[in-house]
Amino acid sequence: MILHPVSPTGIGLRQPHYARVLEERPRIGFVEVHSENFFHDGGAALRTLERARECYPVSLHGVGLALASVDARSQAHVERLAKLVERIEPAFVSEHLCWGAVDGIHFNDLLPFPYTGEALALVAARVNALQDRLRRPVLIENLSAYVQFRDAQMTEAQFLADLVCLTGCGLLLDLNNLYVNARNFGSDPMDALEQLPMHAVREIHLAGHAVTEYGLIDTHGSAVCDDVWALLTAVRRRGVGAPALIEWDTDLPELDILLAEAARADRIGADAGTSDGDRHVCAA
Amino acid sequence: MSALLDAQRRFAGALRSAQGEPAMLPLLTGDAERNRGLLGVYRGNAVANANAALTLAYPVCRQITGDDYFDALVRRYWALTPSTDGDLNRYGDHFADFLDGFEPVRALPYLPDVARLEWLVHVATTAADTAPLGGEAFAGLDPDALATARLHMTPGFALLGSAWPIADIWLQHQPDAAAGSGDAFDIDLEQAQYAVVWRDGLRVRVASLSVGAHAFWAAIALVGASFGDAWAGATTHEQDFNLAAAIEQAIACGWLHHIETRGNEQ
C-alpha cells in the first residue's frame, strides 16, 4: 500500500524575521503571509515577498475578506487579492470562516456567526465567486470562536463539510482553533475531527493560545501545546499529508524557535507515516 | 430582515460599545455574564487592531504624545471613524482631520500637521516602484519645448505646507536622527516649513523646501502647470528662485517620472 507522503512544514513569515529567512534560507516547506499586508502597488514589503517567493512556495492567508458578512462590499478587496495572486503565484490562497463587516463598518477581526442554512448559502456563493475570480480553489479555515449562537442549525464542522461539497474548496484545518473551541465549549476535539472532511484538508495550522479568565484565547503568541501536538498526530494517522504551518504573531520569538516547532511537526509527520500500527488508517 | 444580518448588526452594536451588549446576549448560548466578558474580549480586539494600524501609520505622533495619550486618541478616533476596509493598512486617513477638531490636542497645535505628513509618508511607502528620470532627458529638449512641457512626478511624491517646522519635527523623530536621543530637539517652533515627501528607492524621505521651490513643485505636481508657468509662479514667491538647483535636486532625488512635451511624451 502507498502512504501519503507528508509535506514539509512551513512558518508564518513576519517582518522581524525577513532578514534572517532571506539571508539564511532555512530548510522549510513554505512561508505564509497575511495577504492584506501586500495589497500594495510597490515598496519594500512587496519586494521582500517577491524575494521570498524566489526561495519558497508562498501561502497567501487572508484576514480581511470576511466571507460571511451579509452586506460585504468586498469586490475591491477581491480585486486586490487577485492582483497579488497573479504577482506571487502562491501555493495556497486561504481565508477564514467568519464575518467582519456590517453597515459599512469593518471590525478587522475574525468574527463568528450562527451556522445556519442561510449562512451556508451566502458563504458558498462567496467562495464560488472568489474561486471563479481567482481561477483556483481556495482553502477555508475553521475559526476560533469565543461565543456560540442559539440559532445554530449545525456545527462548524458540518458547515465546513457542506461548504466543501457545495464549492469544492479545500480546508485549512487549524488544530489550535479546533482545540480552543472544544475546551471553551466543553466538547471533544476528536468529534470535530470525525465530522470534518479530512480528504479536503490542504493545509494545517499550528499555533499557541493563552489561558485567561475568559477561557482559552487564540493569541498566536506562544508555543504549540501538547494537546494540539496530539491532535496533529491523530490527523496524520488519518492519512492527512497536507503541510503544517507554525503560526506565531504576538510576542514573536527568535526564528530558531519557529524552526524548532516546524521540525517537531515534521517529526510527527514522519513517525505517523512510517509506523506499522498506523498503516491501516490509510486504506480508505 | 435576514436572521444573519440581524445577528451581525447586534454583534456590531456590542463591538462598538458595551451598551450594545443587552441586544446581543439573547442570541448566545451559555452564561450571560461570561458572554459579556467574551464580548469585551472581541471589543478589545477591535480597538487593539485599530491601535496597531494607527501606531504603524503615525509613529511620530505616538512619540510626541506618549503611549497612553495616543491610545486614548485612537479609542476616540475609532469611536468616531471606524475602519471601513478589510485592509488595516488603509485605516487612519482621516486622523489628522480628527486631531484638528479635538479640543485637548490644541495644546499640541502642530500635531495635526505631523499626522498629515505621516499619512503622506505612509502612502509613499507602498507606492508603485518606478525608474525615475535621469538628467539626460533634458538634453534633447530645446528651451521653447521645455517652457511648455509638463513634468510628471514619481509615485509617492507629495508636498505639505505647514505653519509649523513640520519637516524638522519628522526628521528629528526618526530612529537614525542624532537629535532624537538627546535631551532636547533642535526645532524652532516659530518656523513655518514646506515639506516634500518622496520615495528614494524603497525608502521614504522627507525634506524641507524653500517657499519658491514649494510653489514651483506644487504648480507642477498639484495643478499640472507647464514648466514655464510654474517657474513664473515660483519667482513671485521667491524672487531669486534657483530653477537649476531645483531641477538638480529633483533629478538627484528621483522625483521626476517623465516629461510630457506638446503633443509628444518622452
Added chain:
Amino acid sequence: MNKSAALSAALASVFALGVVSTPVFAAEEGKEKCFGVAKKGANDCASANGSHSCAGQAKADNDPNEWKYVASGTCEKMGGKTAAPKKG
C-alpha cells in the same frame, strides 16, 4: 530683464547642468536590502491579541466628555507641550 528673457536665462541654467547626478533608484538593491526597509504589516494582529485587550480596556473611556490624559512624549523635548497656536 523682462519675463521671457528671465525664463530663457533660467532655462539656460538648467541646460548648463550638463551631466547631472544619477537617480538613486537604480543602485537601490546594492545599497540597501528590501527586507531591511520593509515595515511591519498592519494586518498581522487580527484575533491575535485578546489576552491583553480584554473587557477592562474596552470598557474604559466611555464618557465622551472626559479627557484625563496629558501628553508625555517627546512634546516636552520640543519646547513645551503648551505652545500656543501662532499662525493661521
